């Protein structure tokens with residue numbers, strides 16, 4: 001484990017613990033949760049923390065986050081402006097203090113019919129405005145059981161590379177989130193996750209040997225304080241994208257503590 005950790009260190013990939021609140025929160029929760037997380041984080045700066053509240057709480061969150069936490073949004077419009085009712089542009093997110101944005105979360109793909117091509121456009125417009133995209137990918141249980149996990153993940157990532165080029169990944173993050181592990185309490189084992197993370201890094205290295213080792217690849221799907229250490233210790237797992245456990249300060253901080261110890 002030590003060797004793996006130092007390899008990651010040499011590659012300058014800092015661990016990132018990111019909290020995706022999804023459709024949860026309130027003004028009071030935004031205040032309480034961000035204050036409690038800020039107070040509970042050490043000043044070490046050895047790993048990064050990012051939070052992704054719902055759109056409407058971003059201006060409030062932006063005033064609260066300080067220097068220890070980076071703010072991001074859960075999705076972004078692929079359009080810059082115009083008659084697109086309900087959409088929020090990358091420039092708007094930037095203006096209210098976001099530095100990152102999730103693109104291609106499986107819930108967006110499934111419930112809002114976002115295609116690989118839509119997601120590639122979102123990735124592109126986000127970067128054009130200076131937002132760092134976290135490109136989410138991952139397979140369903142059915143796809144895993146029929147042996148097409150790598151094929152699915154490759155299609156999801158290659159669609160973005162085809163539009164923006166591999167160079168764009170020098171300033172992006174990938175999150176591997178197997179759908180069967182999201183919100184189910186079933187976590188991929190660290191070996192199962194590492195296998196796909198290594199596949200993703202190899203996929204990137206086919207396009208660029210220099211960029212592939214630099215791209216942080218997060219794991220998401222039922223990450224908790226109790227399994228974070230094992231997952232984050234793996235060579236190609238550079239932190240986590242946390243859903244349920246990001247809604248309670250103690251649970252989220254327990255994951256951050258594991259990242260701190262491994263950093």
Ligand code: 13P
Pocket residue numbers: 020105177181182183184185220221222223241242243244245
């Ligand atoms: P859970 O941590 O609740 O499984 O959610 C993972 C996720 O979807 C983060 O984006």
